[in-house]
Ligand SMILES: Nc1ncnc2c1ncn2[C@@H]1O[C@H](COP(=O)(O)OP(=O)(O)OP(=O)(O)O)[C@@H](O)[C@H]1O
């Protein structure tokens with residue numbers, strides 16, 4: 001799977017897709033904050049190696065949905081199955097599930113008191129019980145993967161936003177996750193730094209990583225995604241291949257969202 | 267103004283060593299109380315966060331401790347408890363009283379220190395698969411330490427300045443020594459002045475130590 005972007009969305013891919021194991025299964029999931037319903041009967045399945053882009057207006061529940069996948073938020077109805085394990089509130093072994101699901105946040109959330117390399121090794125040493133030497137080796141490999149090995153001994157505050165976000169990606173990759181979740185990874189960045197982060201995400205996609213990305217970077221969606229999921233009001237309104245999604249959106253709300261998005265990005 | 271005219275510098279210098287005899291107890295009481303108050307304060311905060319029902323209960327205890335005068339608490343422990351058959355040594359009562367009283371305030375320092383660590387920090391730790399203990403020890407606590415260092419230092423000074431209250435239960439600290447000198451010589455100006463100066467010196471030393479420690483641990487500067 002070298003050129004992932006070229007291999008997607010070809011004819012017959014749906015059959016191929018159905019033959020691929022499920023990485024994340026979301027089935028009839030609902031969630032409430034008090035009486036306010038954030039997620040309404042959301043159903044979505046993500047296959048191994050699939051790249052999903054989730055978009056939608058602010059407050060539509062995108063963050064809440066992907067945070068349910070590693071149970072930073074709990075759902076109250078429906079089923080979520082990650083790598084074959086069903087997630088339940090207060091379940092045992094949640095840490096094990098989380099180690100296979102990397103997450104990248106809008107605000108980076110690097111540990112400010114630790115050097116870049118220690119950000120990367122902390123979970124390897126504490127959660128995977130790895131020796132420091134072995135952990136540092138893995139950390140350096142992943143820092144190279146995000147093209148930032150020379151910053152290993154610096155502290156997060158000494159790096160630019162783009163560099164910090166790449167460290168955050170490397171930190172997640174150190175755990176060798178099967179799935180990566182991104183929650184608007186470029187929204188907090190200055191425009192000139194967006195590309196370096198998207199480039200890293202693109203090469204990750206080309207390596208065959210299963211990815212669910214909440215993003216409004218439509219260029220990235222076009223180039224990398226197998227499927228674009230549009231949410232509004234806590235519901236999945238529409239999901240389609242990027243070609244279909246951008247050229248022939250079905251729902252009025254999707255059309256409205258897309259037209260606003262392109263006006264804003266001018 | 268007469269007092270100032272009558273102020274006898276030579277006499278003040280002569281009695282200074284007598285007042286200074288109490289300095290050992292002043293420092294001992296202040297340090298013991300500070301460490302105990304810090305540990306108890308941390309305990310209150312952990313209790314407050316442990317289980318939803320503990321929150322109002324702990325808060326009530328902390329509020330009760332904080333809203334009665336320290337002097338009354340000390341009187342109570344020392345003079346009232348013996349009526350019920352509980353007689354405690356003065357030094358113990360002093361340290362106990364100060365520790366409990368200040369633990370209420372210090373628990374708030376811990377609360378604010380933990381609350382000031384962004385929630386994204388523990389979310390990042392959890393999403394990496396760290397368990398809650400490791401999250402607290404390796405992610406939250408180191409950042410909390412930075413938030414609590416300065417306020418904790420100022421409570422050390424506050425505790426130091428509260429030690430003279432223990433003169434009322436005859437703990438032999440500096441204020442008590444000063445009262446003894448005054449009672450024997452019928453002169454108040456010099457012993458009180460000497461006490462004042464000695465406290466000032468102690469407080470300045472404490473401030474220097476706290477600042478030095480903060481700097482040594484790199485706690486006074488923002489993250490790198
Ligand atoms: N802890 C909470 N308590 C109450 N309401 C919440 C909470 N977190 C989120 N919400 C609400 O849930 C809705 C969905 O939030 P969510 O963060 O998932 O939206 P989003 O699609 O990610 O939006 P954005 O594009 O702004 O990030 C919003 O209306 C938000 O106000």
Ligand SMILES: [Mg+2]
Pocket residue numbers: 062063064183184
């Ligand atoms: Mg969001």
